[in-house]
Amino acid sequence: MISVQSLKKSYTIGNKSYEILREIDMQAEKGEFIAVMGPSGSGKSTFLNLLGGLDTPDGGEISVNGKDIHRLNEKQRTLFRREHVGFIFQNYQLLPNLTVEENVSFPMYSGGKDKQEIKKQVDELLKSVSLEGKDNNYPSQLSGGQQQRVAIARALSMNPNLILADEPTGNLDRRTGTEVLRLLSSLHQKNQLTIIMVTHDVYAASYADRIILLKDGEIESDIRQTEGANHDVMANLLAKFNS
Numbered sequence: 001m002i003s004v005q006s007l008k009k010s011y012t013i014g015n016k017s018y019e020i021l022r023e024i025d026m027q028a029e030k031g032e033f034i035a036v037m038g039p040s041g042s043g044k045s046t047f048l049n050l051l052g053g054l055d056t057p058d059g060g061e062i063s064v065n066g067k068d069i070h071r072l073n074e075k076q077r078t079l080f081r082r083e084h085v086g087f088i089f090q091n092y093q094l095l096p097n098l099t100v101e102e103n104v105s106f107p108m109y110s111g112g113k114d115k116q117e118i119k120k121q122v123d124e125l126l127k128s129v130s131l132e133g134k135d136n137n138y139p140s141q142l143s144g145g146q147q148q149r150v151a152i153a154r155a156l157s158m159n160p161n162l163i164l165a166d167e168p169t170g171n172l173d174r175r176t177g178t179e180v181l182r183l184l185s186s187l188h189q190k191n192q193l194t195i196i197m198v199t200h201d202v203y204a205a206s207y208a209d210r211i212i213l214l215k216d217g218e219i220e221s222d223i224r225q226t227e228g229a230n231h232d233v234m235a236n237l238l239a240k241f242n243s
């Protein structure tokens with residue numbers, strides 16, 4: 001599903017170059033739920049953006065669903081993203097002047113579907129994130145957790161097989177964050193969705209079945225968790241492991 005080989009990324013500021021990712025190798029199977037952890041500035045968001053084709057690497061290869069996404073031209077890459085990848089961000093990134101229904105449906109209009117069909121799909125999506133009846137609310141009329149659930153519905157609107165989430169629970173309290181994690185986890189199980197989630201939070205990471213730790217531009221560790229782990233116990237273990 002995802003294959004990353006010798007991925008490199010540097011940023012240049014002034015005349016100084018900073019190596020953010022040195023030599024990243026990683027494979028992910030379809031249906032894996034992976035958490036990416038690491039200190040602030042370790043390149044987690046950079047890595048996620050490269051995986052989603054939002055940024056370009058300096059070297060190496062990233063193939064998603066058998067396509068080397070950085071060999072595609074800009075237009076092909078946009079299309080590829082639209083068809084295969086759903087993004088979720090810490091600050092939701094909903095469009096403030098669109099209603100919930102419009103936020104979820106707008107990616108769908110590019111596909112040539114008719115209005116009726118889109119409406120039906122949006123209703124189903126909103127139901128799947130427990131937001132029935134909120135279609136006409138604007139984002140400012142929703143709680144943080146509800147806004148993030150709209151963002152999840154939007155990420156799912158094109159039926160992607162890969163979800164890239166950057167700190168999806170970063171702005172939420174524990175209870176609301178847990179709702180979002182349970183939702184991601186159930187979507188992952190039900191639809192065989194592959195999820196790559198960047199997080200600082202060991203509790204959030206405990207929902208993933210594999211945890212990758214980035215440090216100094218490299219993958220420092222890559223561990224798998226057993227199924228059905230207790231999240232609090234797992235979070236404690238991870239906290240020790242991270243310190």
Ligand SMILES: Nc1ncnc2c1ncn2[C@@H]1O[C@H](COP(=O)(O)OP(=O)(O)OP(=O)(O)O)[C@@H](O)[C@H]1O
Pocket residue numbers: 011012013020038039040041042043044045046047
């Ligand atoms: N567009 C950019 N130009 C220059 N440097 C950048 C750019 N984007 C990120 N960086 C630098 O790359 C490094 C990694 O950034 P990144 O956002 O990937 O970190 P992160 O692990 O996601 O951190 P955090 O946990 O704080 O979100 C940082 O040192 C950052 O300053």
Ligand SMILES: [Mg+2]
Pocket residue numbers: 044045046166
């Ligand atoms: Mg980040």
